[in-house]
Every structure is written in C-alpha cells, then in structure tokens.
Amino acid sequence: MEERIRTMVTTAPYGSWTSPIDARTVAAHDGRPAFVGVVGDEVWWTEPRPAEGGRRALVRRRADGAEETVLPAPWNVRSRVLEYGGLPWAGTVTERGPLIVFCDFADQRLYAFEPDSGREPRPLTPRSEVGEGLRWVDPVLRPELGEVWCVLEEFTGAGPTDVRRVIAAVPLDGSAAGHRESVRELSDDRHRFVTGPRISPDGDRAAWLAWDHPQMPWDGTLVMLAESTGKGEFTAVRPLVGDLGPTAPGGGATGESVVQVEWDADGSLLFVSDPGGWWELQRIRPGALDDGVVASRGLCPAREEEFGGPLWNVGERWFLPLDNGTLAVLHGRGALKLGILDPVSGDLVDAAGPWTEWTPTLAAHGSRVVGIAAGPDRSYEVVELDTCTGRARAIACRHTDAVDPAYYPRPRHRTFTGPGGRDVHAHIHPPHNPEHATSDGELPPYVIWAHGGPTSRAPLVLDLEIAYFTSRGIGVAQVNYGGSTGYGRAYRERLRGQWGVVDVEDCAAVARALAEEGTADPARLAIRGGSAGGWTTAASLTSTDLYACGTISYPVLDLTGWANGETHDFESRYLESLVGPLAEVPDRYRERSPLHRADRITAPFLLLQGLDDVICPPAQCERFLAEVAGRGVPHAYLAFPGEGHGFRRAETLVRTLEAELALYARTFGFPRDDVPPLELRD
Template sequence: MPSTSHLPYGTWPSPITAEAVADASGSTAWPSGAGEENWWCASDPATATVRLLRNAPGHEQPVPVLAPGISVRNRSLGYGGKPYWVRPAAPGADSHLLVFTDHRDQRLHRAEVPRIGTASETAFPATAPLTPADPPGRETCWADPVPSPDGTEVWCVRETTRAATGPDDADPAARTTRDIVAVPLSGAAADDPEALRVVARSHHFLSGHRPSPDGRRLAWIGWDHPHMPWDSSELMVAELRDGVAGEAVRLCGGSHDGTEVSVSQAEWADPDTLYAMADPDGWWNLHRVDLAADRPEALKIANVLPLEEDCAGAVWRVGPAWFTVSPYGVVFAHGNGPQKLSRWSPEDGSLSELAPGWSRFQGDLWSDGERVLVRSADPALGSALLSVPLAPGAGPALRVRPESEDPLAAWQPLPERRTVHDAQGRPVHYVLHRPSHPTATAPDGELPPLLVQVHGGPTSTCGLTADLEYSFFTSRGFVVADVDYGGSTGYGRAYRDRLRGGWGVVDVDDCVTVARALAAEGLADPDRTAVRGGSAGGWTTLACLAHTDAFCAGTVYYPISDPASWRAEQTHDFESRYVDTLVGVLPEDRARFEKISPAAHADRITAPLVMLQGADDFICRPDQATRIVDHLAERGVWHRFLLFEGEGHGFRKADSVRRSLLAEVALYREALGAHIAPDVPAVTDTL
C-alpha cells in the first residue's frame, strides 16, 4: 500500500484532472422504453450535442439511435422540454416509430428505427420532417410529443416567437404564444402548415397535456405571467370533439381567494379520474380528482396521501414526470432531501418502497405500466438509470447498464446531507463534500479551504451524490458545501417561499450561515473560504462578494448582476417576470432593487474573481457579466473573464468546462497562495 503523505490542504496530488471532469460533464435525461429496450438522451461534451441512446437486455452497450450531428433537444421555455416519443414495434413488426426534435432546425422529425437484434439495426434510420420550416422572423419549438387518441398524430406544446419589430416590441412575452397542437404522423404538415390543428389553448405557458384513456378529454397544466409554475399553476380539463378541446375548465390550482396553489403534474387513472401533484397543504402531495361523467367538472378533490414531504418538483421544462399511474398503483418519489421511490395502493393505502438504497430520483420518470425507468443516485451507489418492475414480487430494481469499476472512486468523498440553523432559528440545508484522498493527509491543526457552492434556479436543489467537479477540488484538499438556501425546492412551500421578496438577502445569509457553521465546527478555514455558482447561483455569488466579507474569492458562471435589467426584454419569456416575486415590482420597489444589486455596488467587490460567460446566452446575457468585469478592471481588482463563443446558458463543450476549471485554479492560487493545486498546469490569462 502506498505510504501516507502529509501535505497542506489544497496541495494534494490528484488523478482527477480538468480534462477528466470535462469529458465526464455530460448528463442523461428523458428515459423511455420500447418493449424491452431502454432509451435515453445523453449530452456529449465532445460534440456539444445530445445523442439519443438505447440498449436492451443482452445488448447492454449503449448505441446511438440517430446519425451523428443530430442533437435531440429543443429550446422550449429556454431550458427545453421532452424532445422525443417512441412507439414500440407492433408484434411481428421490425421497427419502432420515433418522433423527435432536432436542435438544428427545431422541427419535429420521424424515423423508423429497427429493433435491437434485427439485421438492419446497425444502420442509422432515415429521418423526415413532420412540421414546417419557420418563415423568416419566426422561431417555433415543439415539446413533449404524446400520441393522439386515434394514434395518427402526436400532440405537442408548440411555442412560437416572432422577431421584434423595434425597440418598443422587444418584450418576449408579447411576441410568444403557446398552443397544444396536433401534428399528423403522415408528414402532411411538413410542407403545409394548414395540416396542423390547434387542439387547445388557455394560458401563456402550457405543460403536461394528457388525453384521457377513452379519448374524450384532455388535461393539461397552465400558468400566466407574473407567476412561476411553482408559485401558481392550474390544472385544466376540456372535452374533446373531433380532436379539438371545448371550453377549458379549471379543476384546481392557481391564485384564488388569497391563496396560491401549484400543480406540477397530472395523469389519468381512468376516463373520469385524474391524479395530480399539488400543494394546497404546503407540500406537493398526491391528489385524486373525481370528474363528473357528463361534464368536465370536479366532483371531489382529495389529498389521498397527506405527507409533510414533497412528492414532485418545480416545472422548469415542458413535460416533466415525477409519478406514474399503473395497474399496480401510483408510483412516485418522495422525501425532504433524501428520497424514496414508492408504490401507493389505492385499494388499501399502503406504501411500498421499490428501490431500496437509492436516495434521489429525477423528474423525468417513464413507465409503460409494467416497469418504470428513472434516473437515480445515491452517495454509496453512484448514479444510474434504473429499470424497476412494478408488479408485487416481480423482482428488484436493476441498473440498465452494468456497474463498472470507477478508477477515481478512491478520490471521491461520500457526500453528507446536513442542516444548520440561521440567526432566526430557521433551518438551512446543505450537502457536505469533505476532503478525500487515499494516501494524503493534512498536518495536525490545519483547516481546509472551503468552497461554498450555490445552485441555480434559484428554485432548484442540490443532489446527494458524488460529483466529479467537486471531487476535482476535494481530492486536492478542499471542502465543498453545496447549499440548499431558502427558496430551494424539496422542502415544502414555506421553505420555497422564504426567498420571495428576499432574493439577494436570504440566499446570501444562508450561504454565510453554512460557511460560518463549518468554521465554528472546525471543518473549514474561515480565512480561506470562497464562493462559486452559476446563473442565479452566479447572482448569489456576486451578492456574497458585494454585501459580505465572508469570502476571499468568487467563481461566477453566466450570472445575473442587476435584477432591474434582468426582466422583460432583457431575458427570455419564461423568466421575464420572475423578479416580480423574487425582488419586487418596478418602479415602486426600485430602492429594493438598487439595494441588493451587485452591479449597483460593484465598488464593494474587492476579492479576486473569475467570470465565465457564454457569448450566445439569451437567458443571462453577456452584459450582465461585463458590467461587473468592467468595474473591476477600472479599479484594478484581480479578475479573469472568459467569454466562450458558441456557448449559451450552461456550457456544453468539453473545452469550455476544462478552461473554466483551470481559470478557477488560477483564482485560488491568487487568493490562497501560489502553492495551491501544484499538479494542475499553470495557464496563461487567455487559458
């Protein structure tokens, strides 16, 4: 066994390189199935595309479904929606029918995909468009294709944005419309827009459209500005006649009688019964909605399983799924922080855990009624796509891909979920990643440098699983604290609502609370504590540097720096009124905007800083970053600014991820000493 080395924290040698982190920075999403086959989307950092992959029992090695260059994603809501649907091959047939969105043109396409195991499976299928090309001055996105009741169409959320005609027409909310639209599978609409049919419209935003099992009704979720869907959204239903919805009726949710209710998802149990995840009691819980047989009206709405736990999450994309209705009961993930995947029986009310040992489940679950595919994670087990049989006694949850040995596992810590309390006694949740190395230790009495990680959203949440980017630092002797500050999801509405009107204050205070608690516990060096985050996390990072003295450095990814100019025409439609609830309404609350704005107080930022920004970011535009960078340059504050061409909101290219990490190391060498991470190559200012 190698001998133990006594080296200062922050200087431990590690095989987790910036290149290794960059190569592994892709993610999986949107699992689905076609018979025994497993399908999913996987982002590829080498090509900055999203590949559609599949495998099957006996053919575990994933293979791409479509030719290289096709990126299976869309820009709906700015963050994308479910980008494909697959209809399994009929008995005796050789091919599945695939409908997908190609990011290059945002159109819907179809392909006949041979089943795995057939002679022609190795050839990439030909594709054909289903929707028309956009005329000049218009962009259309299609999301969450679901089959029509008669199987001849797919119904999608169509998002259409026309180009601005001038400075008075810049607000994207005024230029964007959404409808639920029928697209014929025949391809008739590819060259003829008149072949499309609007099925339903109600709100400015739409998601989760689902026809009833008998094809008589359509249910969906909608919301309007200035609400965000986790604040107030409505479950709608309408009768279908000749493939068109009649008058839409609100069943539950929305802002009424001085209260707000959010509905995250709804699914049919039978033609007259819906299940919905809604939070009238402060938690996203499972509700049963009984409808009148002869009209779209709710006869009874009941919370069938009252839990002081969230059983769903926030709608950031079109078509998320946290639960499914099966012949064996309703399957969903639940828990505050750590989660369980469970099956609830409507017959006796029992709750059965389906995937023991796993503690996190993503909100894009898929099921065919007999099994569930779900992205799962756990500190001890890592991350995996699980196939979970639903029939009682059918067997355990299985990894879709066999587990392989991770050669870097010895350098990765087991994260710990923890809670501290702020000065008012309120809980603040976070995940701790301790320094971890198989052979290196620090001298007695030394404290490690701390990186406080701030997630985006801000209505998001941190995960309890190993993260190779964090391990890049922990394996060198840093400690990382991933903070679920007030406003994060997964802990009920009251915790979520703490940030409303308090953005730039609550999130900052919670990050400082965690940093000081770790210092008081002797787990981190208060004089070597830095903060890092992207998007809304970049905002909080800047606010921490401008309004507190708790941090010696900051790493900022594609941030918001001035909330007064991050609204309406300055961002995308989905979040264009978000600051109305996070901060306030202009011009009445201008003083509050100016008080919390890092851009308005950039002169208070004296700690060294790295700014990392995508040149094509339309959510947090580059000027939000450059107004901070320009101010630092004028005052001679140490900083580095990297503007990545071809990158948007979130970096997809491996080289962008690599260069960002190297820039961050350069920052910590400036803030903590030139001895930091000596095994990481020194870089020039341009990296």
C-alpha cells in the same frame, strides 16, 4: 487497493494534494441521462455527449439488453421551449417497428424516425423566419389520428417575449413540413404557458397544465380539461383545479401549484398539488368530472414531504399509474425516493437499493418501472424496478468508477442555523484523499456552492466535479438556502421578495459555522455558483468580506436589465416574486444588483460566460467588468463561443474547472503545477 493506498500517506498542505481525478475525467462524465421512456419492450432515453459538442444523444436498449445510439452526431435531441426545454421525444411501435418523433436542437423542428427502416429522419414541422421560430416539446403520439400532439411555442416578433404557446396537432405524414397552416391548434392561447396534453383512457378527454405571468409554475397553475371529439378537436375547455392566486405583497402569487396531471385506468384524474404546503398526490373520481362537483382526495395524506417538485422542464413526471392499480411515486424530504403506493390502503413501499436520489422522469411497462437515479457513491443510472419481486437493478448508463472510489468524497447532510433561528440545509463534503494527510493544526479551505434556480436544490449524489476539489484538499459545502425546493412551500417561499438577501445570508451562515467550529479555515473561504447561483455568488462578494475569492458563472448581475428584456419569456417576470414588482420597488432592483455595487468588491474573482446565452446574456458581464475595471480587484473573464446557459462541451468544462482551481491556488497560496496558471487583471 484502498488498503494498499493507506500505507502510503504523504503529508502535504490542503489544496496541494495530488489526485487521479483530472479535469478531462470530470468533463467526460458530465451530465446525466434524462427523459426515459418505453417503446414496446424497449427502454429509450437521452444522454449527454460532452465530447461530441455537448449534444444529447437518443439511446435505445433492446429487449435483449443490447444498447445502441440511434441517431449519430450532429443530431441533438433537445427542445428549447421555455429555453430549459423538456420532454423532447415520444415513441410507439408500428408494424414496421419503432416510430420515434423527436425535436432536434439545431432547427427545433419535429422529426419522425423509424430506426429499423434504414431511412433518415424526416421533418414534420416547418421552419419560421419570425423571431426564434417554432419550437416543440412534450409530444404525445396519436397514431390512430395520424398525428402527434404537443406544445407549440411560436414566436410572433423579434423580441424574447413576442411569443405564444398552444397545444397543437402535427400530421405524421409530413404534410406540415412546409406548411404552417397544416398544423392544427387544439387549444387557444388564453394562457401564456401550457404543458402537453394527457389523454384519458377512452380518448374522450384531455387534461393539461396552464399558468400566466407573473406566476412561475411553482407559484400557481391550473389543470385545464377539455372534451376531445372523434376527430381530435377540443371542446368545452375549462379550468378544473388549481389556482393562479391573488397577487401577494412583494409580487408573485399565493396560489396552488399543480405540477403534474395524469389519467388513471378507471378514468379518474390524478395530479400533484400543494394546497397544504407540500406537493401531494390527489385524485378526482370520474363522476366529479361529469357532474361538475370537483372534490379531490389525497392519496397519501399527513406526510410532510414532497411528492413533486419545481416544473423547470415541461413533461417531468413524479408519479405514474401502473397496470395493477398501484402508483409509482417519487417522494421525500430534501431528496426523492422511488416508492410504490397502494392508493386504496395508503401503503407506500420504497424500492431498495443504493439509490438515494431519483430524477423526475418515470416510465412503466407492465410490472416494471423505469427511472433515473443516483447516490452519494454512484452516478446517475437508468434503473428498473420489478414491482412483483421488489428487485431493482441498473439496466443502462451503469455506474463505473472512473477512478478508485477511495478518492470519492465522504459527504454528510447537515442542518445549520441561519438568521432568526431558521434552518439552513447543506451537504458538506470534507477534503478526502487516501494518499494524503495534512500537518496538525492546519484547517482546510472550503468553497460554498450556491445552486441555480434559485427555486431548485442541490442533490446529494456523486459528482466528480466535487471530487476534483475534495481529492485535492479543498472542502465543498453545497447550500440549499431558503428558497430551495424539497422542504415544503414555506421553505421555498422564504426567498419571496428576498433574493439577494436570504440566499446570501444562508450561504454565509454555513460558511461562518464551518469556520467557527474549526472545520474550515476562516481565511480561506470561497463561493461559487452558476446562473442564479452566479447571482448569489456575485451578491455575496459585493455585500460581505467573508470570502477570499469567488467563481461566478453565467450570472444575473443587473436586475433592472434582466427585468427589461434581457432574458427569455419564461423568467421575464420571475423577479416580481423574487424581488418585487419593478414599478413598486425600483430602488431595490438597483441596490441589490452586483452591477451597482461593484465598488464594494475587494476579493479576486473568476467570471465565466457562454456567448450564446439568451437567459443570462453576456452583456451583463460586460457591464459589470466595465464597472470593476481600474478598481484594483484581480479578476479574470473567460467567454466561450458556442456555449449557452450552462456549459456542455468537453473542452469548455476542462478549461473552466482548471481555471477555477488555479484561482484557488493563487488566492489560498498552495502550489499547483497540474493546471495552467490563471492570469488576473486589475
């Protein structure tokens, strides 16, 4: 097919190329599977359904390979704890078949479900009329106690920060469905944030993570340890390892970040922490837990790569102990690979296959390890590794080419030089379409993509949204600016006190380098991003004339407002590390905010916002638009009822993607008759 296409090349300007990748195709393939688990001999996970209102479906793969969606619409298996959620389900096998406990997005209650019984899910937890109610995440089934243990997030008032979090035990018999007092609290609320408990093999101990404002979990966390009685009560609760750290200049912490903790079969405690500047896998022997002398040992030392990542979702897993004494680990520098680690010899063998990026979710059954992975030419799949044979294969959500793969981008990773000679990592996706070429001498337009977080990173995997643009003759550069994860603690802390400076400079450094080397047209550069990437986009448009236009999605635009109650509790003090404490540097909050620099914006822009967004609320967009009004800057604002932080519905994804292309067509001056024109107002 590709060879046939090559003989039919049409010369046309960049941006005007025809492509089989339309917005509806992109929307239909948006999102990825998540939260894989093993129930008996079956593999379960959640997956997105853009065409069903953007819900997350719970899917089951039986031992014979047959797949089924176990809960029909409108069931939506998704937690809102910390707003970003986390592990929303757990399962076990009883004499009646699988027993699943899950959180439903609509009311955030826990439900018990026996899919082979023919009965509907039954609620386990009550409703609450206080604030945003009761929410649950990271469940651990304890059928021997007749309970499920998990994180309870309980609102105590109407404000977004009127909230407490504890580890709680919920009866499986449904007796707490109408009675809050039937929920047992296992931990106290001494810490603002906790993860779900990990239970030792003998059931006598529990360990979990905890941290407090103003730290984020990648700044400083603690491993908490408790004795667990036969009745399932916590005693002798104490911190074990980790460090919340002292307050550093500019805000935040300089502590030790532990992002995962698990028990090994011998009763030792395994955890991932970063005292040496990289997230490393470590072990504490059982004797150290008993005598109080805590000495950990690195299991794979002297490797400058990450064995963990930022804990945005409660219940993420970067490693898992296996029955044979080895460990399944995700590790790498700038990308995560799946490997099997022998903790005695230190040998680490990576799984073979086309997958170059694994997400932090792992499950194990005997010699099999199950995870979720993708690559530059394939979407995220559920992958199974047989550790006995070394064979890995996709077993579910198998990648199928939505269009001829000849239209996919041909990306490459590059490292650029930023201000002061610092490294800036980026993935470059040049325009690519086997049916089209351009006239000699024309340089392509390029769009700089700023990822969200900002303590996150952009993976190098197949993304049809990128292919939508590259197949039309528009290049894409995904920038993992300073502050991104995957390159060690020093790299991610470049953004400390410098949000709106380092991220803006690093994106600009990549854009300028592409223009100076003749890869991109310097007159046709754009920038786009969502959430924290929306902030970087808006900050770039209000501080530089480098970009001809920009697309700003669900952004932070007013730092002072965001720090004064306009966001959720989890990130309510995030700015203390990103910018500095408001009381100490109030001028910095005003000077960097795009809201207060609106008079400097000259480039056309598209602003996209979900009206149900509680993380970056629409009020910020409305204030920004009021400042821009009447200044002669062409712009469009599209707001979407029913959408929150990040768009999930197919119709929204189609509208936003086509509007973005229409903005580039209008600004860069190439014809496009396959999308509705974008009406811009001054």
